[in-house]
Structure formats: C-alpha cells, structure tokens
Amino acid sequence: MLKTNFINFPKGKPFTEILNDFLGFGIFNVDGELWHVQRKLASHQFTSRLLKEHVEVNVKEAVKYKLVPLLDSFAAASNKAAANVVDLQEVLRRLGFDIVCKLILGFDPKCLVDHQHCFSNEVPILKAFDTAAEISAKRAALPIAAVWKLKKMFGIGSEKVLKESVKEIHEYVMEIIHERKKNIISKKLYKNHDLLSKLIMEGVNEELIRDMMISFIMAGRDTTSAAMTWLFYSLAKDIHVEEKLVNEICLFDDYDYGCDYNKMTYLQACLCETMRLYPPVSWDSKHALNNDMLPDGTPVNAGDRVTYFPYGMGRMESIWGPDRLEFKPDRWLDNKPGESGLKEVSVYKYPVFQAGPRVCLGKGMANVQMSYVVGSIVKRFEIRPVRSGEAVYLPSLTARMDGGFKVVVRKRPQRGCDTCLDKKIKN
Numbered sequence: 279m280l281k282t283n284f285i286n287f288p289k290g291k292p293f294t295e296i297l298n299d300f301l302g303f304g305i306f307n308v309d310g311e312l313w314h315v316q317r318k319l320a321s322h323q324f325t326s327r328l329l330k331e332h333v334e335v336n337v338k339e340a341v342k343y344k345l346v347p348l349l350d351s352f353a354a355a356s357n358k359a360a361a362n363v364v365d366l367q368e369v370l371r372r373l374g375f376d377i378v379c380k381l382i383l384g385f386d387p388k389c390l391v392d393h394q395h396c397f398s399n400e401v402p403i404l405k406a407f408d409t410a411a412e413i414s415a416k417r418a419a420l421p422i423a424a425v426w427k428l429k430k431m432f433g434i435g436s437e438k439v440l441k442e443s444v445k446e447i448h449e450y451v452m453e454i455i456h457e458r459k460k461n462i463i464s465k466k467l468y469k470n471h472d473l474l475s476k477l478i479m480e481g482v483n484e485e486l487i488r489d490m491m492i493s494f495i496m497a498g499r500d501t502t503s504a505a506m507t508w509l510f511y512s513l514a515k516d517i518h519v520e521e522k523l524v525n526e527i528c529l530f531d532d533y534d535y536g537c538d539y540n541k542m543t544y545l546q547a548c549l550c551e552t553m554r555l556y557p558p559v560s561w562d563s564k565h566a567l568n569n570d571m572l573p574d575g576t577p578v579n580a581g582d583r584v585t586y587f588p589y590g591m592g593r594m595e596s597i598w599g600p601d602r603l604e605f606k607p608d609r610w611l612d613n614k615p616g617e618s619g620l621k622e623v624s625v626y627k628y629p630v631f632q633a634g635p636r637v638c639l640g641k642g643m644a645n646v647q648m649s650y651v652v653g654s655i656v657k658r659f660e661i662r663p664v665r666s667g668e669a670v671y672l673p674s675l676t677a678r679m680d681g682g683f684k685v686v687v688r689k690r691p692q693r694g695c696d697t698c699l700d701k702k703i704k705n
C-alpha cells in the first residue's frame with residue numbers, strides 16, 4: 279500500500295474532503311499531480327545542506343534565547359518555597375510552532391518568549407489552529423458524514439466555529455505572504471532560505487502557497503512536541519534510562535547537539551522507543567482505486583479504506599516481542615561486536631514517519647530539532663511530573679497527552695564530563 283502499489287492507494291476523496299476546509303489543497307490533503315508538484319517544490323527545502331545551514335541555526339537560536347532562559351526562570355522559582363508548575367507539553371508546542379514558522383515562513387510568531395508571562399494569555403493564532411484541527415478531526419469520527427455537511431450548509435454549531443478559525447488562519451498566513459512579496463519586490467533580491475520566499479519567487483499561486491504553509495505548520499508543529507513530551511514522561515518513570523542519557527549528553531559540547539545528532543546513539547534510541555509506544559501520528563488511511571490484494575492475501579476492493587496504524591503496530595508482540603509494552607531504548611542499540619550504532623529497523627515495521635514515496639518530508643528536520651531540544655533540556659534540568667499516574671494518549675490529527683504534562687523544573691546538578699566519560703567506558 280505504501281510502496282509497491284503506491285499509485286493504487288491515494289488518500290482519496292473521503293479523507294481529503296474532511297480536511298479540505300482547513301488544509302485546502304496543501305500537500306497533506308492532495309493526491310496525484312498536485313501532490314507531486316508540491317513534493318518536488320518543497321523537497322529542495324529539506325536537503326541535508328539546508329538542514330545543516332538553516333535548521334540548526336534557527337533551532338539553536340530558539341533553544342538558546344527562548345527555551346533555556348524560560349526553563350531557567352521556572353527552575354529559579356522552584357527553588358523557592360512553592361514549586362512552580364509548568365505544562366511542558368504547552369512549552370514544547372509553542373516552541374514547535376515558532377520553529378516551524380521561522381523555518382517555513384521565515385517569520386517568528388514569538389509564541390514562546392524567555393519569560394513565564396507568555397503563558398498568562400492565550401495566543402489567538404495557536405487557538406485557531408487547535409480549534410480547526412480538533413473540529414476537522416471530529417468530522418472523521420462521525421458515523422454519518424451528512425451530520426457535519428448539514429451543519430456546514432446551515433453554518434451552525436462546530437462548523438460555524440471551524441469557519442471562523444479557518445478565516446483567522448487564512449488572514450494570518452496571507453498577511454505574511456503579502457508582506458514578504460512586498461519585501462522581495464522592493465529589494466529585488468532573493469536572500470531568504472525559507473520555503474515561503476522560494477514559492478513566491480517561483481511564481482506559485484497565492485492560495486496554493488497559503489494552503490502549503492498551513493500543511494507544513496500542521497506537520498511540523500505538534501509532531502515533534504508530542505514525541506518530546508512523551509520522552510520526558512518516559513524518562514521521569516525510569517531514572518536508569520535518564521541517567522544513561524545524561525551520561526551520553528555530557529560527552530557533547532553544549533549547543534552542538536544538532537550537528538552531532540547522529541553520534542548521539544542513546545538519544546536516538548530513546549526517541550525511537552518513545553515514538554514506538556506513542557507515535558505522534560497514530561494512524562493514516564488510504565482509499566484503493568482498484569481491486570488489490572495485501573501481501574498476506576487479504577483482498578482489497580476498489581473504494582475500500584485501508585489504514586496503517588503505527589500505534590497498534592508499535593505494541594504488537596509479533597513485531598516487538600513479549601516486552602513490547604515496556605520502555606526499553608536498548609532494544610534499538612546494535613550490540614554486534616564492533617558496532618555501536620542504532621539497529622536498522624524496517625520502516626514498514628516501524629512506519630512512524632510513514633514510508634515509500636510519501637514518507638515524511640521533515641524527518642531529518644525533526645531529528646535535528648528533537649536532538650537539540652532534548653539534549654539542551656536534559657543537560658541542564660530535571661523534569662519531574664507533578665502527577666504520578668498513567669498519562670492518557672489522545673489521538674487526533676496528531677496525538678498528544680490529555681490534559682498536558684504538568685511538571686516541576688529543577689536545575690540538574692552539573693557534573694564534570696570526565697565522570698561521564700569514565701562511566702561510558704565502564705558501561
């Protein structure tokens with residue numbers, strides 16, 4: 279479905295019409311030629327050279343000048359009598375939004391700043407994205423599509439709210455597009471590395487640019503923040519894993535995690551293991567154009583909906599063994615003599631970033647970003663949840679932790695890197 283007979287399995291109209299009001303004709307919500315053209319236009323933006331030059335610089339700035347000072351201020355407050363509770367998921371979601379907007383639109387919405395006051399008010403554009411995503415996802419859960427279609431026709435209830443949120447998002451993105459156009463024309467120079475400037479220079483239609491920008495913001499915003507939230511949750515439950523991760527991170531120069539992310543094997547193993555148990559995209563459906571047969575002999579009829587389900591696959595005993603429900607990053611390590619990297623795991627066994635021609639375009643960007651953010655936090659801070667029970671995984675367009683992840687942030691006692699190196703050698 280994802281590779282060999284990819285052509286036979288587009289997303290299909292039943293899926294795309296649900297998201298059409300929100301995502302329009304953006305890459306996430308189209309098939310065929312329109313998808314192909316956007317994929318080609320955007321893939322230049324994700325080459326390893328640009329990742330290095332552009333992504334690392336922007337992520338580093340956001341972490342150094344916003345995230346770390348903000349968490350520092352929470353940690354300072356926690357040293358006083360009453361511990362200062364913060365929703366880490368919200369911090370990471372805001373950071374994710376700022377980073378993806380900077381990289382894709384070349385514009386920093388500054389939803390996260392270096393001080394706690396940024397949480398005292400809701401940010402209208404974040405709220406509009408959340409509302410539009412939530413109502414669109416709820417359309418998909420209705421047993422009869424006619425319900426939302428009728429509400430839309432009469433402009434009532436959730437459909438009225440969806441229309442208002444989408445209008446707000448469209449105006450927000452269009453204003454940035456118009457401003458950029460003016461700048462490009464007046465300077466008669468193309469210096470920006472972001473996707474928006476590139477699309478304007480290529481002469482792409484304004485409404486298509488707007489839809490593409492919305493798809494990219496949705497793709498990049500909540501996925502990385504969800505993965506990192508569940509990683510910190512899992513680390514807080516297993517101090518041995520946390521200790522091992524701190525030891526590895528200590529071996530790398532501060533603020534150099536992005537460039538070295540491939541060498542941070544244990545950090546990569548922790549991220550893979552987190553996304554196995556808590557994939558940011560829990561399921562994804564396609565619709566068959568013609569009759570077909572799955573490799574195990576299951577017949578598929580034209581028009582059938584076929585879903586691959588990373589959440590379910592990540593918890594299957596036949597794929598991951600009897601300890602499938604345990605958080606064990608070591609299962610990703612290659613223990614062959616002389617090898618110290620990550621095990622090669624088939625993307626069809628672990629389709630967290632999808633696979634085949636529609637594989638996630640932002641996988642490299644996500645890895646750089648997550649390594650950077652996790653490395654910088656773990657090195658400096660201890661993240662301790664205020665609730666002890668099991669958190670609830672809430673699948674939507676992208677999955678998140680129900681009710682947020684309320685934590686207390688404390689400064690991690692600093693240790694000399696020689697100690698870490700000693701420990702690494704002994705391990």
Ligand code: HEM
Nearest residue numbers: 494497498501502505558559630631632636638639640644
């Ligand atoms: C941990 C982080 C991420 C995960 C787990 C993830 C996962 C996925 C998955 C499962 C899909 C297929 C969904 C579908 O077709 O409906 C996808 C598509 C996509 N992702 Fe990601 N993603 C992540 C981060 C990012 C980032 C940071 C970006 C960059 C802005 C990005 C850009 C895209 C794009 C543009 C597509 C559409 C590709 C296409 O249809 O050809 N993703 N991603």
